[in-house]
Structure formats: C-alpha cells, structure tokens
Amino acid sequence: MIRRRHLPGLGAAILATPALAQTPPVLKVGSTPTGIPFTFLDTATNRITGFMVELITEIGRRQGFGVEVQATPFAALIASLTSSRIDLISAAMLATPARREQVDFSDPVYTYGEGVAVREGEQRPWRGLADMRGVSAGAQVGTIYIEPLRAAGLDVRTYDSVGDIMRDVSLGRIQAGFGDAPIVSYQIAQGTFRGVRLLADYRPSVVGSIGIATRKGDATMARVNAGLAAMKADGAMAALIAKWNLPPDVA
Incomplete structure (x- = not known):
C-alpha cells in the first residue's frame, strides 16, 4: 500500500496557481x-x-x-x-x-487637421496655407506639419512644445503657430495661452x-x-x- 504524504503548503500553492495564471x-x-x-x-x-x-x-x-x-x-x-x-x-x-x-x-x-493660432489683433484673412506664403510660423518637432508648411512657402521654426510656440506668437516673434487643432483650440479656450486666438475660418490642409x-x-x-x-x-x-x-x- 502506497501512503500519500502531506506536504505543508502544497494545497495552498495549487489553489493559488490559477489566480496567478489569470493575472492580466x-x-x-x-x-x-x-x-x-x-x-x-x-x-x-x-x-x-x-x-x-x-x-x-x-x-x-x-x-x-x-x-x-x-x-x-x-x-x-x-x-x-x-x-x-x-x-x-x-x-x-x-x-x-x-x-x-x-x-x-x-x-x-x-x-482632425492643423489649427493656426495668431496674436490677438491680427486681422489678415488667412483661410489656408495658400494665403500664408512668407509668414513666419512655428511647428512642433516631430509633427507632420513642418514639411507642408515649408512647401507652402512659410518661414518655419521648430519648437519642443506647443506652449513654446504660443509664447512666441504672443510675443510677436512669429506670426502664426501651428499645431493639432483640438489641442490648440482646447488650450486657448481654457485660458492656457494668453494673447493669442485661433483662426476660426482657417481650413486645414493636413488632415x-x-x-x-x-x-x-x-x-x-x-x-x-x-x-x-x-x-x-x-x-x-x-x-x-x-x-x-x-x-x-x-x-
């Protein structure tokens, strides 16, 4: 007759195994x-x-x-x-x-497409990239907007963040700041960026x-x-x- 020996802790380990296996x-x-x-x-x-x-x-x-x-x-x-x-x-x-x-x-x-922020008081009727040749503009490093802006004849400077772009727009260092439209519009609406506004009639080219x-x-x-x-x-x-x-x- 073979006797089964009880090993302390073995039952608990077996019971715990399924739970461990199911850990996401x-x-x-x-x-x-x-x-x-x-x-x-x-x-x-x-x-x-x-x-x-x-x-x-x-x-x-x-x-x-x-x-x-x-x-x-x-x-x-x-x-x-x-x-x-x-x-x-x-x-x-x-x-x-x-x-x-x-x-x-x-x-x-x-x-979505790109949004354009300009300094408060800017009145030029820019409705698309075709209207903005020669404009000094900012775009974030790594985004897809840089090359289309350059191809349209804008003078593009690159920045590490949208906040840095908006700062230079508000200070008049650049004329327009480009970024993802939902990001730019949300932050302007929240009052994050002072002294700038979104071009409401602008139609994005990079969607x-x-x-x-x-x-x-x-x-x-x-x-x-x-x-x-x-x-x-x-x-x-x-x-x-x-x-x-x-x-x-x-x-």
Whole structure:
C-alpha cells in the first residue's frame, strides 16, 4: 500500500496557481506630457492623463490587460516603441504613411487637421496655407506639419512644445503657430495661452486620423481594435469625446 504524504503548503500553492495564471499582463504605454487634452501631465497627481490615456485604459480593461503610462517626448515615441522600451503608443499621433512603415496603427480613433493660432489683433484673412506664403510660423518637432508648411512657402521654426510656440506668437516673434487643432483650440479656450486666438475660418490642409500604435505584427493590435470597436458601438467613445470637449470628428 502506497501512503500519500502531506506536504505543508502544497494545497495552498495549487489553489493559488490559477489566480496567478489569470493575472492580466501590464503593457507599457508611451504618452506625451504636453498634448492636452489628448495626453498631458496632471500636476496635482504627477501622472499623465487625457483622452488617449483614458481610451487605452478602458480598452485594456475590456480586453484583459493593464496599462502603465510612461511620459515620453513626442519625437521619441516611435523609437521607444520599436526598441521595446514601451509596448504601445497612445497619444495625439497621426497615422501617416511614413509612420506606418515603422509601426502598426489601430483603426482610426479621431480625425482632425492643423489649427493656426495668431496674436490677438491680427486681422489678415488667412483661410489656408495658400494665403500664408512668407509668414513666419512655428511647428512642433516631430509633427507632420513642418514639411507642408515649408512647401507652402512659410518661414518655419521648430519648437519642443506647443506652449513654446504660443509664447512666441504672443510675443510677436512669429506670426502664426501651428499645431493639432483640438489641442490648440482646447488650450486657448481654457485660458492656457494668453494673447493669442485661433483662426476660426482657417481650413486645414493636413488632415489625418490618430490611432494607437504597436510594433509591426504585434498580436496586441487585434485586442486594441476589438476594444475600440466595442467602445464606438456602445457609445463609450462618444462619451469620452464629449468629456474632453473635443471638436466634432472631421472624418
């Protein structure tokens, strides 16, 4: 007769194994600290928050993964993703053909174009890039606006943040500041930028959609798209857009 010996702690270990196996993975998400309302640093909590942070957090909740948001400069997002320092990009990043060569993008999240801020009192009727040849302008490093502005004949200076651009517009160092229209309009409406206004009649030339990015071929993309589709279907996406006071999607 074979006697079964009781090993202390073995039963507890066996019972704990399924729970450990079900612990959801935590993915590192790169988001910028300067892209309000999409992503920004909340100084009260010292954490990155915003529309795109809440979006990827909710997608993760629905799809069974956690997120750890890492503050990453915009110009370093793709390099951080391709080098595996982060697992996802969830920021105000347009899914351009050039970027698609380096990373995979989700289905479109939100579509918009560039916005133009000018100094209060500026009265020239600029309605598009064709009207602005020779104008001194600012754009953020790493954004897709720089080359189209230069091609249209603007004198372009590059900056590290939208805030730096708006400062120089208000001081008269440049005549126009370019940035993502929802970001620029939101911050002007919140009173973040003093002495500038948005060109209300301007029609954007560089229109695109932002998406969540993964490394090429990463299986996580299927889960991201599934969560995104579910949020669009049940109204959660519309509610999130309204919460962050984003203008209507221009798609």
